[in-house]
Amino acid sequence: QVHLVESGGGLVQPGGSLRLSCAGSGMIFSMYTMRWYRQAPGSQRDLVAIISPGGATNYAESVKGRFTISRDNAENLVYLRMNSLEPEDTAVYLCNGQEISPPYRNYWGQGTQVTVSS
Numbered sequence: 001q002v003h004l005v006e007s008g009g010g011l012v013q014p015g016g017s018l019r020l021s022c023a024g025s026g027m028i029f030s031m032y033t034m035r036w037y038r039q040a041p042g043s044q045r046d047l048v049a050i051i052s053p054g055g056a057t058n059y060a061e062s063v064k065g066r067f068t069i070s071r072d073n074a075e076n077l078v079y080l081r082m083n084s085l086e087p088e089d090t091a092v093y094l095c096n097g098q099e100i101s102p103p104y105r106n107y108w109g110q111g112t113q114v115t116v117s118s
Contacts, residue, residue, distance in 0.1 A: 002026045002107045004095045009112030012085055016116070020080040022095030022109055030073040033098045036080045038091035038114075045094070049080060053100060062088075085116045 008020040020036070030053045039045040049059045049069035057069050068081040078095065095109040 002097070002105075004097055004107055004109035006093065006095050006109045006112040009093060009114045011115045011117065013118050014086060014116055016085050017081070017083045018085065018114060020082070020093055020095075020112060020114070022078045022080075024076040024078075024097060027076070027097065027107075029071075029076040031100055033100055034069075034071055034078040035096040035098070036069060036078075037094045037096055038089075039094065039111075040091040043091075048093070051078065082114070085114075087116045090114060090116050 003025045004022055006020060006022050008018060010018065012018055033050065033052055035050045036048040037045050038048050047060060048063055049057065049067055051057050051069045051071050055071065059067060066082065066084045071078040092111040092113050094111040097107045099105050
């Protein structure tokens, strides 16, 4: 059974940094595209960053140049390094894994809260 567990969230001042981690289990990690999403209260869930099994990345415009997604397939881990954090980055951050072959199943973690406030 596939499980994704996020960690690393917390309270940080504007301009600060955090690194989120997502640990996968019950899966062949290199067979999944991994994504980070975020959801603020009263808002839709937005895609933040995506990384392919081979390490190709893409980012939402709002985080380009500030956030970096990376992965370690040997350790079943995906990371989101967040720099220059802004109050608008406050949200629950969720890890998503999707199979790269049919039936392209999706799996979600439970999320980790990031709060950017002085």
